[in-house]
Amino acid sequence: MDGYFATACPGVYAIGDVIGGAMLAHKAEEEAVACVESLYTGYGHISYDCIPGVCYTEPEVATVGKTEDDLKTAGTEYRKGVFPFLANGRARALNHTEGRVKILADKATDRVLGVHIIGPRAGDLIAEAAMAMEFGASSEDIARTCHAHPTLAECVKEAALAVDNRTIHM
DSSP states (O other): OTTTTOOTTTTTTGGGGGGGOOOOOHEEEEEEHHHHHHHHHHHOOOOOGGGOOOOEEEEEEEEEOOHHHHHHHTTOOOOEEEEEEOOHHHHHHHTOOOOOOEEEEEEOBBBEEEEEEEETHHHHHHHHHHHHTTTOBBBHHHTTTOOOOOOHHHHHHHHHHHHOOOOOOO
């Protein structure tokens, strides 16, 4: 298979579980779009590092990008910001305070390299992180973005602030 999902059989293309990588429906959907775009425009692209993974457990677990182990193995210097749901007013009102948001940012550039969330609505919250990473955002970009109050999304902002030791609600 080539970089545009073509198989060895002319006119046959493959995506999703049959080509390897994470076995996620949303990954396959993005691959399908990129495949069709490449057929019609000559260009289709997927940022595999920006595809989130979610475990729909209680609490939910969601992740996108690199882990601390990935960064250590690669020798990438990074900074980390962590914020607990226990310190978030909306999580307290929902009585779902277990968990935290962790943001990993490149030490030199501040570009977000990975985000990991354990807690309420983690599967919904990870979308902001995936979008930020897709567009090369820094933790400062997330920290300076206004987040509605009171919401669980404020935990993402607070974790971004924590990368630079500037949390507001701790």
